[in-house]
Amino acid sequence: MFVVKVGGGAGIDVDNVLVDLASQREPFVLLHGGSDETNEVATKLGHPPRFVTSVSGYTSRRTDKETLGIFSMIYAGKRNVEIVSRLQQLGVNALGLAGVDGRLLEGTRKETLKVIEEGKRKLIRDDYTGKVEKVNVALLRLLLENGYVPVITAPILSNDGEAVNADVDRCAAAVAVALEAEELLFLSNVPGLLRDLKDPSSVVSSIPKAKIDQYVGFAKDRFQKKIMGAVEALDHGVERVVFSSANIPTPVRAARSGAGTVIS
Amino acid sequence: MFVVKVGGGAGIDVDNVLVDLASQREPFVLLHGGSDETNEVATKLGHPPRFVTSVSGYTSRRTDKETLGIFSMIYAGKRNVEIVSRLQQLGVNALGLAGVDGRLLEGTRKETLKVIEEGKRKLIRDDYTGKVEKVNVALLRLLLENGYVPVITAPILSNDGEAVNADVDRCAAAVAVALEAEELLFLSNVPGLLRDLKDPSSVVSSIPKAKIDQYVGFAKDRFQKKIMGAVEALDHGVERVVFSSANIPTPVRAARSGAGTVIS
């Protein structure tokens, strides 16, 4: 069993990943994002995306009620339908689920968020963002045992029954741990963790988990979050976490046989 | 077991239906539309909705590729997430599914569509519309038996693995037949079949299936399609089909005890 998360950024060849997944024999679960398309549609709808940086320096999407609606349109709607129907076309019996469905992914909504905006420290109260804390693994097993391939995305369900935005990388880590998957693959438009951001050939090929701190420095903001997710997964039983490109030939097979950055 | 379809039109109090559903003891499956919101968002995105009338006089949404994307955003995305999370908040273990998920709803995509547009007869080739022909009832039973309440919407899956728009009323009829449900309820912003469209009190309270032809004349275009769906369901084992308002107190309980127009 392995878990794949394919990014939602521009320049990610999702179809390339789906075609390779269709040829995999081992059972897998797929998660996907949708950030770039969400930004595009939000801008067209006159509610352009805003990103806030938490006081401890992490950026996240400012998710007020309207943004959450647009977020659901792309993640749980357009993109999930496109990926599921394409996989069905490739002979994979895909079944799309957002975290709210059947309480698949649950977590605590952050009532307040301390952020820095235009140099000012602010407290945001109407943010619909949460951290995934619980995975309904029984639902995943039920579907897998009956021949379905779960294709999962946000939003997730807060403890008081609200849909909230959540970091899909972190959801992928939580799903991998819950399913006791051996491998967790992050496929996106970067070949892996780069020593020098401007040099795509400077990929760090492997990192022993114990030495992760020596490498976290290379990662910029969003990638640091991904590495945090990887460490969390490794700490809870996942054997290998791989960051690799979605755009190379047979990207899944490549990532499972050492391409990109392997943390184990 | 009963099946409820709640409309997507403006002025439909969906929450009123969800609250009443949460108090139902009998198992049920819910389907929902999203037409008005789809029109709104399509217009804002600069791709306003177009409706075409088939040569035999029925109107349907012109669904080119871009429209299909917007359709999925609202039906399978924003609205499905809102309804599922609200039901979860009300203690119902709802699980959202579009027809593409796990091949729940399959049908033939109409390769071509003969329509009348601005007085001209035209042949449309790039329309992503289909008629539901197959229901994956095993998936529905699997979920129901494990305590989940399916919340279903379009798009459905065409035989060659494409997401296509489909009439959710007709999907509701197909689901009711597949599940051998006794009752199929259509809840919307009209109290039932009206003898006089301008007089809300002129509701036809009951219609014996055999006499349906005497009443079809009252129905205007879209409502005629609903009645066709009802007749189809009654012909295949469903005992009662009810058209009633979503906006009256306890609308589900009322519809199950004779409110609106009952066809049986």
Added chain:
Amino acid sequence: MVECTECGATLAMNEDTEVGELITCGDCGADLEVTGMTPPMVQLAPQEEEDWGE
């Protein structure tokens, strides 16, 4: 002018005819799909299993 693909009759096409439009052959009644304007071209329109629409 264009020739009906079914019976060979010559059909007049008025100015505002568009590609994708359906025209009926005056002679044999065949339903023809306009597939080109310059030069004008038609082909037999597919027979559609008409039902009550979606």
Added chain:
Amino acid sequence: MVECTECGATLAMNEDTEVGELITCGDCGADLEVTGMTPPMVQLAPQEEEDWGE
């Protein structure tokens, strides 16, 4: 000017302070949330379980 709800010290508020902004009391260091501007009002900001963000 506004009074710190924790230690009673008087705090100056500059012009561009906004509702929702966080200010720190110079005396006791408490994190205060600005809840009103006319008149200026503050309350203790909730302690947040800071983590690496979403």
